[in-house]
Amino acid sequence: MRPPPGPWWPLLWLLPSATLAVGAVHREEAVVAPLSAQRCRALKEMDLIKASGSGCYCYYQNSQIEWKYIWSTMQVKISSSGLLSIVYISERHHCQDPETILSIIKCVMHKFWTPHESHEITLSINPYGDTVCFSVEPVRNYTIHVDRNIVDFKLFLVFVAGIFLFFYAKTLSQSPIFFYSLGTALGILMTLVFLLLLVKRLIPEYSTFLALMVGCWFASVYVVCQLMENLKWLWYENTIYILGYVLIVGFYSFAVCYKHGPLVDERSIRLLTWTLQLLSLFLIYCGATVPQFTYAVMVLILSSRGLHYPARAFRYMRWKMKKWFTGKLAVKYLTEDEYREQADAETASALEELRQACRKPDFPSWLAVSRLQAPKKFADFVLGGSHLSPEEISLHEEQYGLGGAFLEEQLFTPRTT
Template sequence: MDIIRNSQSVCYCYNQLAQMEWKYIWSTIQVKIASSDMLSIVFPMEESNCQYPETILAFIKCTIHTFWKPKESNDITININPYEKSMCFYVKSAKKNFAYTLRVNRNVVDTKLFLVFVTGIVLFFKAKALSRSAVFYYSAGTLLGILMTLVFFLLFMRRYIPKCSTFGALMVGCCFASFYLICQLMEEIKWLWHENKTFILGYILTMGAISFAACYRHGPLVKERSINLLMWTLRLLSLVMIYFGVTTAQVAYAVMVLLISSQGLQYSFRAFCHVGRKIKEYSKSKKLMIKHITEEEYREQAEIETAKALQRLREFCCSTDFPSWLTISRLQYPKKFAEFVLGASHLSPEEIRAHEEQYGIGGWFLEEQLFSSGESQEPNPQQEEVVEIQEVYQREGEPL
């Protein structure tokens, strides 16, 4: 029945759907109860199940229901998961004669559930990047300081708590207390905003400034251990959001397994690629590749190596181990040697020109070596002069 009008405390029950349908994985059944009198809702089945809770989630729900009793109201909305166990509730009022109207609507796609599910998946994949982002660090720290002040200050007092067990117990207590306070404030958020707008804005600005200053003083996370801890905390939070973002636990478990497996496959693929590269490098090192170079490559390498050798020679001459006075006393042109050490060329323009005339294209020495026979070779005075110059340079220690 879509609309029920009644004036008595009647127990209403919802029986779960027998077969799961994919189009209803984000659907909810919404029950709205409206009356001119103040009403309250009682869940007798949950109260009986709290005597022997079977799971941790059931224990958490029982604990929340123990401390957080829904207040009386003339407009009550209940969201029911279509694939949960059968749920019963009955409407209760302080008056004996009261009238109320109960409406049942089915949302095929609950926007809140869908957004929570998508946000959880995005957060899981972006956790690594967000954990290294300074903007996310300051934003999350400021928001945490505003919404969960106890948890925020406990995190910054971590260094003064020596035992991890003590810190864990305090963290669990602060999380439950902050969650309970947020739930209580959410029920009265409209009234609080209407009556105490100035105090709420003052609290947000004050705590936001204090939280941002504390985060700025501490600075973004630098240690890899802290960054990895934040990354896995965000991923755990994303898995919780995925679990509560769908109406069927089977779908949530399947999505969580796929996400965790994707990370495992990523690491396995990286390890496989690393091993493949190592094997490839090892196989290449076993095979000696001999490659012949061209004449142009030979000249290019000769110029490069000559420049390197000359630079090493200059560095050695500038070092303290070099016998400078002894070398200068033996040189015929010490000024030329000093200019070479300071960065000048080791050859003068006259020597370069003489080398080109002798060994360049069209040089007399090269032509004589090519076209003269080996049997009738007469001594050349110019050739003897070149040999004498080379001997003099070698004896004096100057490069030619």
């Protein structure tokens, strides 16, 4: 039976998955309920705890914000000689009775993104975020070390990438290189999303496509995160298969993008620009640990889009006020005699400056004389003589004086229009 039309029916499709996720969270709460009932030990900076057996620990939110720790994170390092695992206490994440879809998503993320068993587990905690509580289930003694990473370069790079992406979103949307690179990367990392975009024309209902896109997106993100955790092991054990997958899927993705060509429609370019800008805002939000700082930066860059209009008005007013106070500039044209007088005066002044520079003790006179064709003429000039010889003066008069060839050419040569 075909689902009823309308934009709301995809929620019915998402309801079973949400019910399963909440059911998984409830089963987890049944396991950790005894632990959550206990009073968990509070973790602080520079703590070094040695314990044995299961234990419950919490890092509570720091209410006092220090602006020098905008990109800092708390690193909780749990190490043991044997295999250990941690379980997040769901009661602390309000998963017992989730009220919003965002709460359900957070519970599902804590359910699926719990670190696997290992000899050493490191948790990166936002010092100004929600309270994080977890229980340790080791088989032997373990050590917990809490330290502050003053500048988390991953967060800083994410923050800078978000700002760069926001201001260059339109340029990147019009770049063919970015289009092909993005399409190839999307095909390799998120194959389900790429395939769904290819068969978009075969899906009649837009609401169906939107529901499938959300499901494929979350599934792709989950698969990528799981693969990143085991990337080293997969690379060493399955190098050939990984290279083959990247080459084959990457080549096919590039071929599909090359067949469709880069975006030329203004509407598509604008839509991609808005998508990149929304992604940039998300990166800015995730790139700092102080929410107030990220909100201020997002408001600032959003308002900067319209700052060029006040700046243009300010420049126009400044130009008008300068024109009013200074008045209209008077332009005076030179006569032929004035032009010759100024030319002679400036030439004489420049020659005198050159003569004085050549008379300085640090002037390399021997080097200059060795490179000149007429060193005697240069010596006469330095001692105060003329820079032109009588032959040069006579030749100049013949060419440019009265009755010269240049004047005759200017007077008697007809001009073509």
